[in-house]
Amino acid sequence: MERLEYKGWNEQYADDLGLWAARRYEQADERERPVLLLASHRAMKISYPSPPRSVVRGVLATMRAVAAAPRPPKCRHEDGHPMPEYAELRSGLPHFYAPAEFPPAGEQRSAEAWTCPWFAGAVAEECIRDLDKYEDEDDS
Numbered sequence: 001m002e003r004l005e006y007k008g009w010n011e012q013y014a015d016d017l018g019l020w021a022a023r024r025y026e027q028a029d030e031r032e033r034p035v036l037l038l039a040s041h042r043a044m045k046i047s048y049p050s051p052p053r054s055v056v057r058g059v060l061a062t063m064r065a066v067a068a069a070p071r072p073p074k075c076r077h078e079d080g081h082p083m084p085e086y087a088e089l090r091s092g093l094p095h096f097y098a099p100a101e102f103p104p105a106g107e108q109r110s111a112e113a114w115t116c117p118w119f120a121g122a123v124a125e126e127c128i129r130d131l132d133k134y135e136d137e138d139d140s
Contacts, residue, residue: 011048015055018043022062034114035097037066038084041127056134059127066124069117077112081119084126 021040028036040059044051051059075081082088094102096114113119 011046014043014047015051018047018051019055019058022059025062025066030115031097031111034120035093037120037123038089038093041084041123042089044127044131050134051131053134053136056131060131060135063124063127063131066120067128069121071117071121075113075116075118077110077116079110079113081113081116081122082109084123 018040021036021043025033025036025040040062044055044059047055082092091105092109093114095104095108096111
């Protein structure tokens, strides 16, 4: 989780982490997918000054597939979606992924909220909006 924090020393890992997570997403199981999606999304926000075009293309391919995936008419969970902000990810995502190793810290979202297709689609759409401007730029 510390590699997803907005810190200067994380910038050097952001491009590789974001692309790795995006490439791994399709083969991941239901519990790993939200972790990888959010890791890729957050890494692209940390990338400085901007991700290279090759990274943008790889991440966008995954994000566009996630955004285009069918969604049920409504969410299947009662609680709200997690916020893709670092504070909620730091407290909630480890418990969702490995509840035996990470006891809950305060109010937690349900597993259904973390794996919700509407949540994944919203994260992917935000990432697409953020990265679209870099797709046609030259590699740095």
